[in-house]
Amino acid sequence: MNSTTGDELKSWWMPFTHNRYFKDQPRLIASGAGAYYTLVDGRRVFDGLSGLWCSPLGHSHPHVVAAVQRQVATLDFCPSFQMGHPAAFSLARRIARLAGRPDDRVFFVNSGSEAVDTAMKIAVAYHRARGEASRTRIIGRERAYHGVGMGGISVGGIPANRKMFSSLMIPGVDHLPHTWDPARMGYSRGQPDWGAHLADELERLVTLHDASNIAAVIVEPMQGSTGVLVPPRGYLQRLRQICDRHGILLIFDEVITGFGRLGTAFAADYFGVRPDLLTFAKAVNNAVVPLGGVLVAASIHDAFMAGPAHMIEFFHGYTYSGHPLAVAAAHATLDELDGGGLIRRAAALAPVLESAMHDLRGTPLVTDIRNLGLAAAIDVTPVPGQPGLRAIQVFQRCLDDGLLLRFTGETLALAPPFIATDVEIRSAVDTLRRALVATAAQAGQAP
Ligand code: PXG
Ligand code: PLP
Numbered sequence: 001m002n003s004t005t006g007d008e009l010k011s012w013w014m015p016f017t018h019n020r021y022f023k024d025q026p027r028l029i030a031s032g033a034g035a036y037y038t039l040v041d042g043r044r045v046f047d048g049l050s051g052l053w054c055s056p057l058g059h060s061h062p063h064v065v066a067a068v069q070r071q072v073a074t075l076d077f078c079p080s081f082q083m084g085h086p087a088a089f090s091l092a093r094r095i096a097r098l099a100g101r102p103d104d105r106v107f108f109v110n111s112g113s114e115a116v117d118t119a120m121k122i123a124v125a126y127h128r129a130r131g132e133a134s135r136t137r138i139i140g141r142e143r144a145y146h147g148v149g150m151g152g153i154s155v156g157g158i159p160a161n162r163k164m165f166s167s168l169m170i171p172g173v174d175h176l177p178h179t180w181d182p183a184r185m186g187y188s189r190g191q192p193d194w195g196a197h198l199a200d201e202l203e204r205l206v207t208l209h210d211a212s213n214i215a216a217v218i219v220e221p222m223q224g225s226t227g228v229l230v231p232p233r234g235y236l237q238r239l240r241q242i243c244d245r246h247g248i249l250l251i252f253d254e255v256i257t258g259f260g261r262l263g264t265a266f267a268a269d270y271f272g273v274r275p276d277l278l279t280f281a282k283a284v285n286n287a288v289v290p291l292g293g294v295l296v297a298a299s300i301h302d303a304f305m306a307g308p309a310h311m312i313e314f315f316h317g318y319t320y321s322g323h324p325l326a327v328a329a330a331h332a333t334l335d336e337l338d339g340g341g342l343i344r345r346a347a348a349l350a351p352v353l354e355s356a357m358h359d360l361r362g363t364p365l366v367t368d369i370r371n372l373g374l375a376a377a378i379d380v381t382p383v384p385g386q387p388g389l390r391a392i393q394v395f396q397r398c399l400d401d402g403l404l405l406r407f408t409g410e411t412l413a414l415a416p417p418f419i420a421t422d423v424e425i426r427s428a429v430d431t432l433r434r435a436l437v438a439t440a441a442q443a444g445q446a447p
Contacts, residue, residue: 031060034419035059036058037059046416046431047416048414049416050415053224053415055283056259056261056342058420064336068289076325078322085322085327087328088108088324091334094331095284095295099269101274103298104295108292109292110290110321110326111147111292112279114292115253115292115293116146116147116149116279117149118279118316119294120155120170120216120251121151123215124138124215125304132247135215136172137172137174138155139175139202139205139218140157140174140175141155141223142157143180144178144218145220145224147255151170157175158225158226174205176202176205178226179235180227180229181194185232186367187358188370189354189358191232192232195231196238199234199235199236199238202239215248217250219252220254220257221254221267221268221271222257222372222375224257224415225256226409227377227408228411228413237271239273240274243276250275250277251276252273252275252279255281256375257270258281260418261346261373262350263343263350264373266278266280276297277294277296280292280294284330284333284334285333286329289326289329291326342419343418346373349374350374353374353425356426356429357371358371360429363436364436365381365440366380366436374415374418375415376414380394381410387409391408391409394407394435394439398435403435416428
């Protein structure tokens with residue numbers, strides 16, 4: 001497939017990758033432009049997952065490229081402990097306004113994992129600052145992905161990410177059940193009608209642990225990484241009500257949903273639910289330079305602003321918080337997403353993706369189809385005794401046919417860039433259909 005030899009590939013221990021399988025059959029990308037990658041062998045593939053859910057403008061967008069090039073030649077780094085640069089302040093204000101929460105504050109970090117760990121620390125420190133130091137417990141959810149920091153895997157709900165590290169994980173965590181039940185919500189278009197009552201499990205956990213010990217609940221408004229698990233109608237509203245009743249903070253992890261994936265600036269807008277803390281990363285700057293952050297309700301921020309003014313209020317931060325290149329890329333990205341109307345375009349494309357994906361119903365191997373905004377997933381019948389293999393087979397056929405999508409477990413996910421056309425989206429789904437039919441035929445399971 002390319003000229004890179006096994007020896008040249010050996011030194012990089014790749015993240016979340018079957019390293020031996022990959023290095024045996026490497027899949028290497030040489031360049032990206034717009035909605036397409038070019039592989040090292042010259043083939044062009046449609047980027048059906050917007051990078052890793054993070055490149056809504058496609059690749060090497062000229063406005064973003066120019067902004068980063070200008071910035072690196074002007075101010076390549078600025079310490080953010082005790083110093084600052086103007087564009088980071090204006091970016092924070094811009095994000096708070098985009099969220100419709102102009103008085104809220106933004107704490108910058110460099111990834112979704114850091115955003116999650118930061119939000120957890122803010123939640124616990126906030127209660128302590130208000131004299132409720134016993135509120136330390138954080139409630140996560142099964143099947144959740146909140147990154148790979150010690151905090152994130154603790155509240156996360158992916159067994160493989162957790163099982164090696166039980167002694168390292170933070171204590172005092174509990175989990176809500178996930179909301180996916182194929183028997184009751186299979187093939188739902190958008191939000192399933194069934195399942196709002198699953199939020200009542202939070203009441204049960206509050207009774208068990210007592211509200212006075214619980215700091216926060218963290219959920220992805222739509223679970224992205226584990227396969228586009230869409231919240232049942234009314235579920236998030238009910239979580240909000242229960243949190244309010246018991247003085248528990250609600251954290252939305254919007255690392256995937258933030259900055260337009262659902263056709264609104266944030267999932268909080270889509271669902272009409274206001275979280276106390278909101279984590280973001282990825283699409284905020286089209287993933288051109290690592291950047292993440294936490295949007296913090298003004299009242300939470302204000303609780304920290306006690307004590308003498310020359311004292312540090314929150315002992316937390318990263319060397320690269322508010323990095324000038326990341327900030328420059330974010331300003332340019334927001335010009336396009338918001339000013340340039342690309343979030344509206346994502347909303348307009350969502351029904352195209354929904355209808356194309358649901359037309360796959362009845363295609364060999366397909367066992368469920370889910371979608372929300374410009375994100376969708378199908379589940380496939382596993383190869384008996386070899387979990388995960390079927391999705392890899394379908395993924396590989398798609399790649400060979402010019403489509404890059406995402407596989408995880410028995411799920412294949414599509415989340416195209418917002419610059420994609422409706423023709424490209426339908427064509428990507430057609431490629432997926434061909435791959436399913438061919439994979440089934442080879443396995444002797446054709447209809
Ligand atoms: N929270 C959520 C909701 C995420 O989706 C993170 C936190 C962690 O972000 P960082 O920047 O630390 O990776 C994520 C990341 C996939 C996939 O294909 C998803 C993520 C990352 C990589 C791949 O599903 N989500
Ligand atoms: N380890 C050492 C020895 C450090 O000096 C620092 C930061 O100064 C860190 C880790 C944390 O690095 P970062 O701020 O990039 O998260």
